[in-house]
Amino acid sequence: MEEIITSIHIHSVYSDGLKTPPQIAKEAAKYRVDVIMMTDHNVFPTGFNGYYNADGRRVLLMTGEEIHDKNRQPQKNHMLALGIKQDLSPAAHDPQKLIDAIRSDGGLSFIAHAYDPELPIIDEADLSWVDWQVRNFTGLEIWNNLSELKIRVTNNLQVVLFALFPQLMALEPPAQIRAIWDRMLNEGQHTYAIGGVDAHTFHFDFGPIKLEVFPYAYHFCSIHTHILL
Ligand SMILES: [Zn+2]
Numbered sequence: 001m002e003e004i005i006t007s008i009h010i011h012s013v014y015s016d017g018l019k020t021p022p023q024i025a026k027e028a029a030k031y032r033v034d035v036i037m038m039t040d041h042n043v044f045p046t047g048f049n050g051y052y053n054a055d056g057r058r059v060l061l062m063t064g065e066e067i068h069d070k071n072r073q074p075q076k077n078h079m080l081a082l083g084i085k086q087d088l089s090p091a092a093h094d095p096q097k098l099i100d101a102i103r104s105d106g107g108l109s110f111i112a113h114a115y116d117p118e119l120p121i122i123d124e125a126d127l128s129w130v131d132w133q134v135r136n137f138t139g140l141e142i143w144n145n146l147s148e149l150k151i152r153v154t155n156n157l158q159v160v161l162f163a164l165f166p167q168l169m170a171l172e173p174p175a176q177i178r179a180i181w182d183r184m185l186n187e188g189q190h191t192y193a194i195g196g197v198d199a200h201t202f203h204f205d206f207g208p209i210k211l212e213v214f215p216y217a218y219h220f221c222s223i224h225t226h227i228l229l
């Protein structure tokens, strides 16, 4: 049996990430990751799929997309589209149409950060999934680094603590999302679960002090989805 270690749900400069897809792939190759799945917001950059080498290891980069309706207020319903061949964001206004479009394109659809409460301390809105009447999606992202942060943090001190010591994060999939998965399975919905990192990397300049918070390297050492072939 072959075990493929994947890092799913990664943002690059094409949306709100800090590095280019090749830079991110070469970074991933330094860690025990075999495949990275890029998912920029409502954009599908082409020409980057393939193998990248660094430090004697190689990593396969696959481009997907994270799609949401930019006109919806408040913002909700982020969908990961993996294995697609084209930009499917034009279907974002209707979650069921989007799921069907991903399936028609040969891709897999995963509801991203299904429970994702607001965290006003860092100006983060509630980005949970709300349209639960949808059907025929592939599965749920039951674990997401940013959602875990938003669920666990209760004060400013914790934000600073987790930013400086991200190894204190990524403990387990949040109970609220596991409960959603349980409900679906009990209702007979065949719903697969994956873990996603939601990697962005944030850059802060405090005069001479430059700080990269939640760097890509951290994400490649945190939540993995293992594929057994
Ligand atoms: Zn998202």
Ligand SMILES: [Zn+2]
Pocket (backbone or CB within 6 Å): 009, 011, 066, 198, 199
């Ligand atoms: Zn994301």
